[in-house]
Amino acid sequence: MDALPDFLRFTPVSTRARHDGWTEAAQRRFILSLARGLGPSAAARREGKSRQTAYALRAKPGAESFAAAWDAAQDFARGADVALEAALPGTRDDVMLIPRYYRGRLIGFVQRSDHRALFRTLRALDRVTDRLDTPGNCQS
Structure with missing residues (x-):
């Protein structure tokens, strides 16, 4: 997969093969759910797992890369929350000034929040979620 966010560039924890286990794809979707702002409990539930198994996976020997991705995804989500807060009305960050004209003369400006960067993210x-959900993109 190309152009993955940095928090998805991790080495999945190697686990015993189980039909209900933490596959590579499940681990990537879990990290992606954390990046989208879900907490560990909700992200694990979304994968049909429990919070306890997610934390047990994180604590396994050799899970350092997974743990770092977990932290990075949560940092990313917090950054998105800050960006959304800044884009809400009443803040001065990311404001566009739109010129207003009357009969060909500039009469002033109107302030508008600029949400484009947040929506691009x-x-x-x-798009990453769609690629991860497409069969054949991640080996289980």
Whole structure:
């Protein structure tokens, strides 16, 4: 897979093969869910797993890369929350000034929040999710 976000570039924890286990694809989807702002409990539930098994996976020997991806995904989600907060009305960050004209003369400017960067990020995460959900993109 090309152009993956940094938090998805991790070495999955090697696990015993089980039909209900933490496969490579499940681990990547879990990390992606964390990046989208879900907590560990909700992200694990989304994969049909429990919070306890997610934390047990994180604590396994050799899971350092997975743990780092977990932390990076949560940092990414916190950054997206800050960006969304900044884009809400009443803040001065990421404001566009739109010129207003009357009869060909500039009469002033209107301030508008600029949400484009935030929506580009969310669309990119959606594309990654679609690629991960396509059969054959991640080995189980």
